[in-house]
Amino acid sequence: MGTFQIEGGHSLKGEIHPQGAKNEALQILCCVLLTPEEVIIENIPDIVDVNKLIGILGNLGVKIQKLGKGKYAFRADDINLKYLESELFKKEGSSLRGSIMIVGPLLARFGKGYIPRPGGDKIGRRRLDTHFEGFIKLGAKFRYNKEERFYGVEAPNGLKGTYMLLDQASVTGTANIVMAAVLAKGKTTVYNAACEPYLQQLCKMLNAMGAKISGIGSNLLVIEGVDYLGGCKHRVLPDMIEIGSWIGLAAMTQSELTIKDVSWNDLGIIPDTFRKLGIKVKKKGDDIYIPKQKEYEIQSDMDGSIITIADAPWPGFTPDLLSIVLVVCTQAKGSVLIHQKMFESRLFFVDKLIDMGAKIILCDPHRATVIGHNFKSALKPTTMVSPDIRAGISLLIAALSANGTSIIHNIEQIDRGYENIDERLRAIGAKITRLD
Structure with missing residues (x-):
């Protein structure tokens, strides 16, 4: 200690x-899982929580290259989904609350995502219901293993756009749902969405990758699903x-x-x-x-x-x-x-x-x-x-x-x-x- x-x-x-902003970095790092193309991100802070998430991405098979101080290139063209079922992932994922945001991109692109109950600050109960209720409305099936405290969502036939009113304006919940919805079929409307600058940055980055998100900066987001997202360059606030x-x-x-x-x-x-x-x-x-x-x-x-x-x-x-x-x-x-x-x-x-x-x-x-x-x-x-x-x-x-x-x-x-x-x-x- x-x-x-x-x-x-x-x-x-x-x-x-x-x-660079910790809370933005944890969101936009998960975006790299949505495309097999190269994504370059600048101004990433060199802090424990962010480095843990970069480590998880590396273990998932993301190719990571450090280009300079706070600047990285990521390419998720050969993802190892078996890592999600490993004891190593259960240990690493449970030590970082931000790891919850890999679920949306994995669900959107590969049809399934898993996460151990994540850790983080001891500041009181921090529910995850908003995340998973959003995935369920997009058509995913949800399961929770109480003994292992392990969450899972699957959508082998893909996700479908829908209207949803979030029960709370959760920043990470909104981010996760948006990342899932960008590759869903049809239009998704998210009301009572979080609208923090970091969430705005996430939406702008997704649009730069080819997503179609409108209403950025408001609590009403409209996402027109697309078939494919490409690479981009992004700088963290x-x-x-x-x-x-x-x-x-x-x-x-x-x-x-x-x-x-x-x-x-x-x-x-x-x-x-x-x-x-x-x-x-x-x-x-x-x-x-x-x-x-x-x-x-x-x-x-x-x-x-x-x-x-x-x-x-x-x-x-x-x-x-x-x-x-x-x-x-x-x-x-x-x-x-x-x-x-x-x-x-x-x-x-x-x-x-x-x-x-x-x-x-x-x-x-x-x-x-x-x-x-x-x-x-x-x-x-x-x-x-x-x-x-x-x-x-x-x-x-x-x-x-x-x-x-x-x-x-x-x-x-x-x-x-x-x-x-x-x-x-x-x-x-x-x-x-x-x-x-």
């Missing part, structure tokens, strides 16, 4: 480049979650940072949400500039009430940044209610912040009230364990703001989502050491 040793309380300064993390880091450490090439048009309400906390988020071309601030004051609602920051499907505020916002509020001037609607265990990491001296009231599994210190009282260093990716980076930001030396164990969780984070932080002045 890896460990970070952090000497906090130091102001940082410089430029930082966001990595910068990671909006990492961009939000760096905004929070700058505020908590009272630092001056420039976040480069952020793709402003794809950030939605993220900049304005941090501005509500009193953080100066300035647009400079396609960069974000965060000036050094001695304090930042949380806004109130128009009637003077304490504001609530809550997650919601896009274009609402992404749930992956609520942990960052919560940490940032511990040193803000004012109070805020954090409402995490989507995952019932994601706020449980606040006990570690309370140990550091933060004033947080955990109302229930979904809501926490934060009373900011306004830097009148610094957080105290401590030893802690990272429970998941987003809580892990939040605790790391807290440790970098605390006066003294903190220890964070289980940093493999952070490595799952953040590329070479210790090296990149040291480049802007952070005192952080990786202990193996």
Whole structure:
């Protein structure tokens, strides 16, 4: 189990480049299974979860060539479907939640797809019903082995387009269904579809491969099935979650940072949400500039009430940044209610912040009230364990703001989502050491 040793309380300064988006990469990597032709993808982040998925694709028989930093060529012209029934796949697939998205492409192109119950963050129950209900509506037959916790879908006669209203706007569920529908016979209409920028990127990539998808960016997608998809080139967007993390880091450490090439048009309400906390988020071309601030004051609602920051499907505020916002509020001037609607265990990491001296009231599994210190009282260093990716980076930001030396164990969780984070932080002045 890896460990970070952090000497906090130091102001940082410089430029930082966001990595490619983890959540987009996991989707578009699965796209390569839809064609026997070469697909070239740029700006793929070098992180544990993405590398695991690339490994699974390799074991499936996909030919993979690394062309440079973050740039790969994939060719799925000789797929080994027997790997799906192997013990190795059961082990590898169950360790990565993103592996669920290989099922749609395999079902569309080969008529069958299997997946062990996937793992991922321990942030509460994350149902897969939306994925498989969508496949069933497209004509697939579903089976689940309870003893082995193994899912399977088969459509030996192919898939047929249909109308479906999703029970929830699941991002991965929408992605999986869209990838299955592009090769189905006829028209598929998906209502209550997710419309995150990463899902938009997936649809644009599929269209570049020859798919016919309309309604991109809305919650109503129409997919005209085609017989064949070809190769393409695609570039992954910068990671909006990492961009939000760096905004929070700058505020908590009272630092001056420039976040480069952020793709402003794809950030939605993220900049304005941090501005509500009193953080100066300035647009400079396609960069974000965060000036050094001695304090930042949380806004109130128009009637003077304490504001609530809550997650919601896009274009609402992404749930992956609520942990960052919560940490940032511990040193803000004012109070805020954090409402995490989507995952019932994601706020449980606040006990570690309370140990550091933060004033947080955990109302229930979904809501926490934060009373900011306004830097009148610094957080105290401590030893802690990272429970998941987003809580892990939040605790790391807290440790970098605390006066003294903190220890964070289980940093493999952070490595799952953040590329070479210790090296990149040291480049802007952070005192952080990786202990193996």
